[in-house]
Amino acid sequence: MTAKIRKIITIVEDTVREMDRDVDPVTRKAAAIAIIENPCAGEFVEELEGLMRIGEELGDLLGRRAVNALGVSPKEIQSYGKAAVVGDAGELEHAAAILHPRLGKPLRAAVEKGAALVPSAKKMGAAGTPIDVPLGHKDAAYVRSHFDGMEVRIHDAPRGNEILVAVAVTDSGRPFPRVGGLTHEDAESNDGLR
């Protein structure tokens, strides 16, 4: 099964100033979002293989789109996250089928390495529902400066029979990180944690 895509949206957020101070280097986030038809809408479907395949396809498509939107090389990506909003004719598990089994591998290929878990969020929602895509360091989950989120909201999606799928990446942590903990520079990134 291939994703029936209605639209793809890309958002780039550059933070250049915060509290009257220049952010240097500028912190940057990008999200790539696909609005797809939910092939399992309206009924209980036990076997969700089709959605898992769509997840694999979107991990590649959205991963590359998001990285390209930042205009950096894959290895310069520092953190990532993924999320889905299921329209009202679907089931929360449809989001799980897209996000968890197969989306991660092509996404990791798009950002190089990716030893850490890809943080995720999912929910049911109407057109215009905001979703916070959680962000975590791509190679060491405990890097404290990179815990973040990116809100995504598409005014006309998801319709009842649709699913919104989002991938977010950054080439930086938060602006002015100063609550201590493990840093990007000190992470060994071998076990995906520290």
Add this chain to the structure above:
Amino acid sequence: MTFTERKTFIALDRSTHEFGPPSEKPLLVAGICGVVSNPFAGRHVEELEPAMKELEPLGLRLARELLDAMACSPDAIEAYGKGAIVGTAGELEHGALWHAPGGYGMRQLLGDTRAIVPSTKKVGPLGATIDIPLAHVNAAYVRSHFNTMQLQVPDAPRPDELVFCLAMATGPRIHARMGGLKANDIVGKDGLR
């Protein structure tokens, strides 16, 4: 520096049925939001780290109040998460203050949990929603327990406030059927598997 509390907001979501057959065990997902003043609002304050210690009692208390509201024992909690919304006169970094104390509060209460507490944060206006990511308390890769709790306090955060959130769940998603690592198969050493 003081975080003055204005209110606590609790949301309980009990699901028993989702398409298909009724679930054998209802799933309880719950979240608590503590609304406090932001002592750093309106300007750049360089030194933030000491404030984390000051928030530890709040972390512990919110965790306890949430567990009380869920009316279940600490053993019944299988997934957790945390988050923060910073009012618009604050800085995203102020939300990061919750990392240590939010996790501390839940760990104190739930015992020796091994997995990282998943989190998110944002700057937002009155009534902003936040999607708290949830994952298994002992092994972050347990696929059935990846879930999310949307929280929203209608009258918070005001520009000079912070909303600190904790969320917990008593089990996997209803009709979780995505394979992957199962809760029964957790090795339980590294917090991942």
